[in-house]
């Protein structure tokens with residue numbers, strides 16, 4: 001079998017929990033507990049589960065940003081190790097990240113040009129930064145003068161476009177989103193989801209998106225991984241999971257999701 005883009009085996013991450021009573025010892029909780037996950041190049045996978053199920057911890061582990069108590073992660077066959085001596089520039093070159101609240105991750109005093117160029121600085125590819133920033137801002141439908149302006153001058157939807165521009169400016173093959181549209185209102189959310197689907201097609205991206213919102217999954221992914229209490233309880237094609245969930249927990253999640261907009265399913 002050829003190497004998958006991401007291969008995770010037996011991942012366990014524990015966090016210490018403070019004692020609840022005076023003479024009780026501190027305990028620990030497994031935020032992720034024995035995760036096996038394989039993502040092929042070009043695939044788009046959504047990780048879903050309620051708050052606290054371990055989605056963000058898993059994402060951090062896959063990117064080498066969080067500690068692991070057990071297990072291994074490989075990216076295109078190469079081990080991902082959370083080691084401060086190795087800043088894993090090779091992995092940063094190949095991945096782009098989009099978070100829920102772009103504003104919180106923008107420096108309010110840096111122009112959009114400086115903000116979007118951040119990954120290029122981080123990986124030491126600044127030679128043609130200006131042209132690359134202009135090209136990606138244009139690709140994301142931002143006005144030509146956006147580069148000189150500051151984050152506060154933009155709406156929520158535009159800020160998320162800027163965040164996506166920053167995630168893609170260095171030409172990564174994997175785009176990772178942690179609740180990338182949760183902070184947006186419904187119409188803007190729809191547009192950003194469609195934009196992500198289009199970018200994925202045009203750029204041949206592999207996508208990994210964490211969300212608590214099952215309603216967005218058909219637009220963003222072909223495969224769903226359902227997490228509960230640090231474990232994967234079910235995984236499969238979007239249509240199968242949404243129409244015929246096998247696990248009681250997934251059935252509950254599906255039943256409680258808001259009605260799907262008459263949207264674009266990419267998974268079938």
Ligand SMILES: Nc1ncnc2c1ncn2[C@@H]1O[C@H](COP(=O)(O)OP(=O)(O)OP(=O)(O)O)[C@@H](O)[C@H]1O
Pocket residue numbers: 015016029030031049050051052053054055056057058212
């Ligand atoms: N740094 C930390 N220290 C202690 N406990 C943590 C830490 N990070 C996560 N946890 C615990 O690990 C479990 C999983 O958290 P995680 O944030 O991965 O879940 P999540 O599914 O991403 O939740 P949300 O959707 O609310 O972000 C939770 O019980 C959480 O309290």
